[in-house]
Amino acid sequence: MVARMSIFRKANPGWEMGFVIPRLLLAIALADAGLRALPVDPLTFRAWEALKRFRPPGAAFEPGRRYYNPQAYGDLAALGNLPELRQYRPETFTTDVLGFRNHGGPWRPPVAAIVVGDSFAVGAGLNDGEDLASGLGRSLGCRFYNAGGMDPDPDRILALARRLGMRGGLVIHEHHEDFELPAVPTDWRRRYQRVLASLDPSVSEAAGRVRGLVAVSPLKIVCERTLKDLEDDRALPNRHAGNVVKGTLPTGDSMLFLPSGIEKFNGRRPPLITYWEWMQRELRRGGLELFVVLVPSKYTVYRRFLADARPAPEGAGDYLDRVEARLRRAGIPVVNLTRPLSDGAGETLESREYLYWLDDLHWTPKGARVATLAVGDALRLDPSFYLSSPSAGGAETARRSASRWRASSASQAPESTPDSMAETSRVSSSAAVRRTASNP
């Protein structure tokens, strides 16, 4: 046997470390490459990761996909590796041919408004039909196109508006308190965006597919998940726990927050509006009017209810109020959702119907409805915003709408102070919560 083993070893001089280890590395690399051809949907916990993978440049998601997960859960529970705090819920997420979250062909003209912004505009954590654009469409009886998740570049928005057959109308730009405003892009950046906007759909789809294959590794996802399963604070310490902050509500429920959101709440950020002024100018060139929706962070809304909230410095949490006041002074239509959501959170707390998911950064369907009603109320101040006919002179209509909105806004809030504006919002928010409660 020993002789046979030695013969075997002599016959296979390649079985040395210098032969085996490089080939092993190559085999793992090939396995990684091969697995990239497979879909990642079964490995994802929500639609966002699955549909972002093959996103063509300029689009928000992979076009023409429907994602369904009966056991989706929140991003913060995933970020902190806290399976015990997951709130499982079914999630249906459909994208249209342009790579945005719309179902049932809502891009057919006439489209009254385009909703752009971050994951709140997309409707992360919500099912199809529960997002801001869908809600506004139902509430106001016209089509709102959800373009959430796209680069908020005016050239791209204008190109999209043309593609949707809009000649005038509204761009609702949602902005979340935790996220930084994008910088006004350089000329180079804008040229790049224009090139992207002019790409043939098949080319951009191919580019998105290549990028997805390069950037997303199913093998990496599996390895990460396996390690996270082991790091359960029993076998191994959970090194992800510090990625989130746990707060306790009076109901006894634990709510998760982003540490950076808490820092931002406590910090004093200057309310810069250069970006918004630039965006308004650029959109008006194409006959579109800008309408800003300011979304408070979960911490801003729920901090006052937390049993273990850390003391905050004076003036903490007033960032959106200050942004709102400056936008109003600059004549940019805006609605600040801080008051409606804060009031709504207080009114629904006892019944444990939260406006934000306990395990997620984003709002629940109920929170989205409160937001939809508050935005809808603000838009009703001047229906010509979203009722501007495609045949009417778009730019002129938009300008007229904006001036009427300013006039009516000023008449409601003569000082344009955050407090007085907040009071206006508060009235509409209570009504919004009541209506939401009666119409689940």
Add this chain to the structure above:
Amino acid sequence: MLFNSLIFLYAFLPIAYLVFWKLQGKLPRYVWLAVTGYVFYSFWNYKFCALMLASTLVSYLAGLGLLRWQDPFRRRLCLVVPVTLDLALLGFFKYANFALTSLNELSSRWAAGSWTFTTFDIVLPVGISFYTFHTVTYVVDAYRGLITPTRSFFEFASYVSLFPQLVAGPIVRFRQIESDLGQIDRAEERADLNRGWSFFALGFIKKVLLADTIGGIISPALADPAQLSTAGAWLCVLGFAYQVYYDFSGYSDMAVGLGHMFGLQLPQNFDSPYRATNMADFWRRWHISMSSFFRDYVYIPLGGNRVSRPKHYRNLMLTMLVAGLWHGAAWTYVLWGGLIGLLLILHDLTSGAWQRLPLWSQRLGTFFLWVTSMALFRSDSLSMAALLLGRMFSSQAGSIPVGTPVLVPFIVVAGLFAHLGPNTFEMKHRWALASVAGLAFLFSLCVLVLYGSSSTPFLYFQF
């Protein structure tokens, strides 16, 4: 860039290796080694490449000067200028803020804050302690006539920026790889390839499987040492002793293995230190390139042991204080160096009695002293060190680290290999098929761990 990263394994190493062996002749290979070193370094911060280049250039010119001039004044100038410059850079980047904050603390304590200094906004360049020592040893050895300085700038640049030893050692002296560099055009690709990969794989497994797993369990527990019970504190400190050993010896093995792949023999850095029978023996086995550096360039110039006994002890203490400070700009490191110095002096005073003890108790005693010193080494502050040592040496109720059921078997395995197993230089690196399969399995497990997590930096990067 880290050796234990996917970009290193899948991009940097294959490109560096394949191009190196495609190139023929000395100069192209020197240039390529230098370029890869700078690329490797720039992955951390490209701006500090200029600092390394400046240090390299000054030492290279000093070497040329020493080659050309024989009169003592000029030779001394060629020694003093580059060494002063190198140490000044090291002093500024590593110790300036430490000195200023220490002065400020003194002021607030003894002079009611009557004078305070503003600290600098400094980023410590990774590996500055290591490449500074490379250039210093080169110039000092050239001055002493131990080496003949090279006329080839790229040969010298490839030595200083040699990526396997660039950011965390071993502190290779020019004379140790001079002949390999001199014959780099005649090196054979396959001569040491198996040995190189064997070293690399073993180091990789030591780092990713042993050191990182142990570190992942003890680090969260050590973040709040006040919560630890006596057993918990001992587990953490014992775990750290193995973590630091497997982390750094793993890195050194990888460096040696990479050296072999490029036809260079890097020296041994760890010689089973946990089998040492006393503290002096320990320091001959632990981080050999560093301890020999301090022996040759600090301890012996101070007079070594060829002086009176009090002066010998002074030399020992000064050397260990400097070695402690080299590890980091903090009083915990200085105190740790002082403690090691004290233990070396005590050993010298009691060596006769110590040697009469059974061998196993000498080893156990040495290891116990080392583990105790690790409490100081691991602590972020003197108050943490006092707290940790207090919990170790008194009966305290409290918690044990989360993951102790995993930590204990890992400590047992780590201990068995460290205390009883051969070190990588004692191995023949000719493996039977079953061993190759076992190592390949562990290696692939490590790669998959890298896939699933971000790479953990080596502990000695901070020094």
